[in-house]
Amino acid sequence: MDAVIAVLLVLHVLLTAVYTWDWFDSFGRLQEAVIRLVIGLTLPLVGVLVLKLVDFFCEQDASAQMDEIWLGRGEVADDLNLLRDVDASAAGRAAPAVDVLALSDYGDRRRMIMDTLRHADTADYIDVLREALANEDQETSHYASVVIMDLQGRVQTRLADLRSRLAEDPDDPETLEAMERELYGVIRDGVIDENSLPRYYDAYLSASDHLLARALSGAEKDVAPARADRDVAGPDPGCFHRRVLVDLRRGETEHARETANAYLRAHPDSEDAVLDVIRVCVRQSDREGLDRLLDRLDDLPVMLTSRSLRHIRFLREQC
Template identity: 25%
Template sequence: MVELVYLLYVILSAIAIRIVYSCSWQEWLLRWLIVSTLPVIGWLFPLFWPKSWSRKKDDEALRQIFEFQDEPEVHQVGIYSRMEAEKETNVVSIEEALLVSGHADRRSVMIDVLKKDSIQYMDILQIAVGNEDTETSHYAVSAVMELKRKLMLALQELTVKYESNKTDPVVLREYVDVLQSYMKSGFLDEKTLRKHKFTYIMVLEHLITVSPEDEPAYLEKIQAELDVKKLIEAEQTALLYFHRYPQNEEAYLALLKVYFYMKSYKKMMGTLEQLKRSPLRLSNRALTLVRFWSEGA
């Protein structure tokens, strides 16, 4: 009797594994051997966990990969790259000074920030507002208020320029940059931020129309559309970018990112296959994505 029950369990398990998991022959055999050798308990092994359990970590890891940017290659490092590196170093040194220096040094650092374009130091300034030294805190508040004033003036000026001339790519790019800085400043509540984001998307659409060679505009628009959950529009923008720049790795990655947010596995795999067949020399980020999804598949 026991043997008959066990035999029935083994047969039903084999059928269930084949129907539920749709795996390869080798994987099916592995699963079947586990549940046959360890009746009932074998079903608790990770191989039988729902995909949603294991995909949460995969999703987070993949989001990080999408946001990751490669280090510039040696032949690409120029004045701009050095300036960006210096700017990042300066931000770190200012943050350290506010944490470990004496009050006099902190005040000196804040005075230096006030003399510079403080938008790049916004995160540091917001930390400095709560500094224990009241004078340092005062300087930080002054810098934040001055930055807010400048951004609002620039935004008002460019809004007027934009309304009177929506076909000038220089005006459109300046307006996009100011909107982006204002949205990242931390001055806006959620409702106002969302409203500015839709304006930002609209201006980027005009910029892409009058200046299709402005590649960053496609990526900026895609990200903004993903942020406000406009997934269909993000797909349309990504496809437009891809059709105009089929030899650009970023176009493939933008499509993959959109399909990842849309949870469209089929479209993602199709784009991945196109990328693998393309003659492009892939960056570390693209190679990581290709390996990640190829192994997953």
């Protein structure tokens, strides 16, 4: 009897070892393979059967990954594989990033998230990254949080450098413009947590007010509109456009109107200025303001493109 039990135990150990090795050879996750080996050995005769049943049900439901059950975020065999370019030859990998998150292949999801680090404008993917935070695959969620933290770190580094340069020379126009653009990017992209945004708004408004004051001062001296020399022309005209968008985001429609009209007066050749006035009038339901703009368009030295013409045609049709 003892001999039979010994033979059965040996067969059980061998069967569990063979199963574990076969699983490790297929998936390559050592930590999970060890855990499977321990579970198999502690359940004599039925251990392998139980694990096989678990594998079967996991295959039926792609989201039920065993590594999420006992490893939390799991363990990836080769993280470097996640940094490879997504294979464009596969239909799923050629899909837009937001569609990739819906695929059942977790490897594609993870590679897509890590691939955003290759782009200079990682902030363009912030919506996708935030959606990935809630993904059922915990590895995808973890990688998204890592990329977002990396993005936040880069933003803070650039802001710290600009603050240091402004501390040395508070009146440096190039640094002030760079600070205004950087802070606008923080507000626009939503990289920073909503609870921390108010102080970035305050910093942006301060920088924007300085730039707008310089731009309007230059306009009053007849040196702002349509200048090729930036030293003479003053700040980047885009500071008007960015302030209008921020004001509208904050609900400050009256200041947005003032800024948009000042933008058009200072830069009547700017299509963005025309669009900003339209944008503010629509937001305020100001039909009279729109009619005044439409009446002035033929007298403005601006080259209109499809960006604005489609709005203008629509508005004229409503007259």
